[in-house]
Amino acid sequence: MQADENPFLKSFKDPAAISNYQSGPPRFTPGFADLHRMVTILLAERVPDxxxxxxxxxxGGLELRAMAESQPDWTFVGVDPALPMLELARDTLGDAAARVDFIEGYIDAAPEEVFDGAVCLLTLHFLDRQERLRTIKEIHKRLKPGxxxxxxxxxxxxxxxxxxxWLSRYEAFAVASGVDPEMAGQARDAVSRSVELLTPEQDEQIxxxxxxxxxxQFYRAFTWCGWVASA
Incomplete structure (x- = not known):
């Protein structure tokens, strides 16, 4: 599946989906705010001030805001295929948006400069295995050694x-977090049908x-996993 064919990515250009975005991920992702804190801590182990x-x-800008608030001297390049979502990110960041270069597109649109670190949260599962590998290779090319x-x-x-x-647990967590049961069931069905899901072992190998x-692996919560790695 090509990235622009994925119905989930298309939804990020839908005004109704965008208006509700800020409350969505925390209700589907256990430890959402803590995930952002852990990401910043892991980056700060090796990223300079x-x-x-x-x-x-x-x-959306939620992870950008968390990192920007914790590390006031970091600067960022934020890449996303949905321009309305980048506009939401700019609003979410407020004054800190001045420290971010926003770029509409996929990884190929990212400048080929050498970065001190990189982050990709709640995104790679939208890509099929081949495109996921290609995207991560392109991220690797843009990072300093180590x-x-x-x-x-x-x-x-x-x-x-x-x-x-595991999909039932994903659905049950959303309902327990306040998502309408019918909507949670629809989300579960959409994930099952439209996302090329891999195992943690397969993702680590990629x-x-x-x-x-x-x-x-630093994070695992129901259907979600997180890794930190060195270029």
Whole structure:
């Protein structure tokens, strides 16, 4: 599946979806705010005080805001295929938006400068395996040797006897977080139909195949996993 064919990505250009975006991810992603804190901590282990960070899938601006508030001297390049989501990110950041270069597009639109670190949150699962690998290779090309890359996205066991169990947990967490049960069920069905889901082991292997080393899983919550790796 090509990225621009994915119905989830198309929804990020829908005004109704955008107006509700800020409240959506926290209700579907356990530990959403803590994930942002952990990402910033992991980057700060190796990124200098005046570091420059590449953020792929930056629309909405929630992770950008968390990093900008914690690290006042970092600057960012935020890339996203949906211009309305980038405009929402600009509004979300307020004055800190001056420290971000916003770019509409996919990874190929990102400048080929050398970054001190990179982040891609809740995004890579929208890409099929081949495009995921290509995208991560392109991120690797844009990082200084040894620079950290932090990724988190949907990744869980895919064996037929357990896949539905994990999707049910994804749905149940959303309902417990206040999502309308019918909407949560629709989200579960859409994920099952439209996203090429991989296991954590497969995702880790893709990171290694793209050239990253020292791959560590730092986050796992129901159907979500996160890794930090070195370029």
């Amino acid at each position: 005046d570091g420059r960070i590449l953020v792929l899938g930056a629309g 620079a950290p890359f932090v990724a988190a996205h949907s990744s869980f066991p895919q064996a037929p006897d357990v896949r539905d169990k 990171l290694k195949s793209a050239g990253f080393s020292n791959v560590e």
